[in-house]
Every structure is written in C-alpha cells, then in structure tokens.
Amino acid sequence: MQLYNTLSAKEREALLEKAGEDRLTLSFYQYAKIGNPKLFRNHLFIAWDELEVLGRIYVAHEGINAQLSVPAKRFNEFKTFLDGIYFLKDVRLNIAIEHDLKSFLKLKVKVRKKIVADGLNDETFDVRNKGVHVDASTFNALIEDPDTILVDMRNHYESEIGHFKGAITPDVDTFRDSLDIIEEDLKAHKEDKKLVMYCTGGIRCEKASAYYKHKGFKNVFQLEGGIIEYTRQVEKKGLENKFIGKNFVFDHRRGERITEDVIAQCHQCGAPCDSHVNCANEACHLLFIQCDSCAEAMENCCSTECQDIIQLPYEEQKKLRKGIPNSNKIFKKGRSEKLKFKK
Numbered sequence: 001m002q003l004y005n006t007l008s009a010k011e012r013e014a015l016l017e018k019a020g021e022d023r024l025t026l027s028f029y030q031y032a033k034i035g036n037p038k039l040f041r042n043h044l045f046i047a048w049d050e051l052e053v054l055g056r057i058y059v060a061h062e063g064i065n066a067q068l069s070v071p072a073k074r075f076n077e078f079k080t081f082l083d084g085i086y087f088l089k090d091v092r093l094n095i096a097i098e099h100d101l102k103s104f105l106k107l108k109v110k111v112r113k114k115i116v117a118d119g120l121n122d123e124t125f126d127v128r129n130k131g132v133h134v135d136a137s138t139f140n141a142l143i144e145d146p147d148t149i150l151v152d153m154r155n156h157y158e159s160e161i162g163h164f165k166g167a168i169t170p171d172v173d174t175f176r177d178s179l180d181i182i183e184e185d186l187k188a189h190k191e192d193k194k195l196v197m198y199c200t201g202g203i204r205c206e207k208a209s210a211y212y213k214h215k216g217f218k219n220v221f222q223l224e225g226g227i228i229e230y231t232r233q234v235e236k237k238g239l240e241n242k243f244i245g246k247n248f249v250f251d252h253r254r255g256e257r258i259t260e261d262v263i264a265q266c267h268q269c270g271a272p273c274d275s276h277v278n279c280a281n282e283a284c285h286l287l288f289i290q291c292d293s294c295a296e297a298m299e300n301c302c303s304t305e306c307q308d309i310i311q312l313p314y315e316e317q318k319k320l321r322k323g324i325p326n327s328n329k330i331f332k333k334g335r336s337e338k339l340k341f342k343k
Contacts, residue, residue: 009105022072025096032087065115119176131209131220136233161274162245198223266291281306283321
C-alpha cells in the first residue's frame with residue numbers, strides 16, 4: 001500500500017509540463033471531530049494519489065485544512081469523493097482566481113496537533129461555536145458601518161502586499177501571535193462594536209471568531225470564504241471591490257492579483273513591488289519582496305553574503321548548511337536585518 005510520494009518535485013514538474021493538462025488550484029477546510037487522524041490521513045492519500053491530486057493537507061482531531069491542485073478533468077470525481085465523507089459533503093471549495101499548472105508538485109498529507117496552530121491550551125474553547133458568516137455584499141455594508149472594527153487575521157507579510165481598505169493589520173509573524181494582541185487592543189469594545197474579520201480562505205477567521213466569542217465579544221462576524229471567495233462574488237455580482245493589491249497564497253504562485261494597485265515595496269531598493277521570492281541560497285531561503293532589477297543584480301539572493309555562497313560548488317554549499325537550522329530566518333520573512341527596505 002503506497003502512502004508516500006514516489007516522485008521528486010522535479011520529476012513531477014517534468015511530467016506536468018509534458019502532459020500539459022489543465023489543473024485547478026483550490027482549498028477547503030472543515031472543523032470536525034476526527035477520532036483517528038492517522039487512519040483518515042491514509043485514506044485521503046490513497047484516494048487522492050489515484051486521482052492525481054497534489055497539495056498540502058493537514059489533518060488533526062479538530063478537522064482538515066487542505067490546499068490542492070486537482071486535474072480539471074477529474075474534478076467531478078474529486079468532488080464525489082469529498083461528498084462521500086459525511087462532514088465534507090457540500091463543503092465550500094475555494095477555487096483560485098488564477099490557476100497554475102505547478103502550484104503544487106507533491107501530495108503531502110500530514111497529521112498535526114491542530115489544523116491551524118493557535119498556541120491555545122483552553123479545553124473549554126469550542127472552535128465550532130463560530131461567529132456569523134457573511135457574504136461579500138453584507139461584508140461591504142458592515143465595513144461601512146462606523147460601529148464596525150475590521151481586522152485582518154493574516155500575518156504582516158500577507159497584508160503588506162494587499163488588504164481591505166481601513167482594516168487593522170496586526171504586525172505579527174504568526175496567527176498565534178495575533179489572537180492575544182487583538183483581544184488586548186479591542187477589549188474595550190467587546191459589547192459596543194461589531195468585530196469583523198477576514199483572512200485568505202476563512203480558516204483562521206473561523207477559529208478566531210469562536211475564540212473571541214469565548215472571550216466575551218458579543219458581535220463577531222467573518223468573511224465567508226475569505227478574500228478568495230470575496231473576489232469571486234464581487235466579480236460575479238458587480239459589487240464594489242474594497243480589497244486593494246494582491247492576495248498572498250501558500251503555494252508556488254505566492255500571490256493572486258486582485259487589483260492593479262501595488263502597495264508594497266522591494267525590500268532591497270524600495271521600488272514599488274509586491275512579488276515574494278525565496279532567497280536562492282538554500283541555507284537561507286528567506287521569503288522577501290524583490291523587484292526584477294534587484295533579482296538580476298543580486299542573482300535572486302537576499303544579501304551579498306548569500307550571493308557569495310551560491311557561487312560555491314554545490315557540495316561545498318551543502319557542507320556549509322549541514323546541521324545549521326534556518327527556519328527562524330525563513331520565517332522572519334521581510335524582517336531580516338539584511339534587507340534595507342523592510343516593513
């Protein structure tokens with residue numbers, strides 16, 4: 001029984017290019033009580049590997065969080081499979097605005113403690129006791145209300161390239177950092193204001209809305225389907241689009257353009273830019289914003305130090321990074337001291 005990938009990312013990429021078949025990039029989540037996440041994980045992997053599904057999926061006792069690439073011709077088979085799982089029947093699928101043949105190159109289904117890391121250890125907190133879901137039209141009306149506080153539940157590097165007009169954008173590295181900060185900042189308005197939240201696809205807002213209700217906020221709302229579904233509804237219904245810039249996504253595309261506004265700047269020269277890249281030095285791999293001019297001058301690196309390293313023979317580069325963890329640097333995103341123009 002195959003429960004793992006047999007192809008490397010490069011091998012998969014070559015196959016996808018050769019096939020040239022359309023694929024759909026989509027995401028979904030569902031909070032539910034899963035008794036045996038490992039068994040469920042194996043069930044998903046076997047079925048989705050057969051359907052040629054690729055992506056990153058987290059399974060936990062609290063539910064599932066999935067970001068996927070599905071062959072367009074097999075989408076109906078994929079949907080039928082989901083509908084056969086009682087808590088995933090008719091689950092909302094967030095279909096990407098822009099599709100990419102290589103948005104994902106492997107199928108990774110992992111068992112995690114939680115599908116969204118929140119840092120919470122409160123056994124009385126029920127994530128299913130969520131806030132009110134609102135569509136794009138209601139959302140637009142709500143955020144025009146002076147009694148509404150609009151909060152972006154994403155991280156600083158996401159909101160840096162795009163956000164809703166007038167939103168509070170917490171300067172945080174992770175979702176878990178934002179929960180207590182927002183509660184502290186807004187505690188005086190637990191009863192007299194409407195707390196409206198949004199994120200990429202809805203999963204973080206759903207947990208946050210339940211958490212803030214648990215903490216005593218009386219009027220809690222979240223944007224149904226997040227920025228992805230909002231954009232779709234705005235286009236379909238001819239509504240005013242109150243989002244500006246680009247929507248950060250967690251696949252190889254790194255972003256979907258929502259409007260032509262470029263609200264961020266290159267982290268190396270300060271020119272208008274909203275394209276995220278990873279440093280070409282594998283020992284660094286820092287995620288940052290880099291314009292085309294700097295990419296050419298810096299050879300896709302974040303610093304001259306990294307630029308020097310990539311000139312070395314590959315085996316020597318491997319020796320230099322052996323045993324040295326780099327995750328802290330990676331997740332500094334645009335905060336690295338090596339970057340002159342950082343948020």
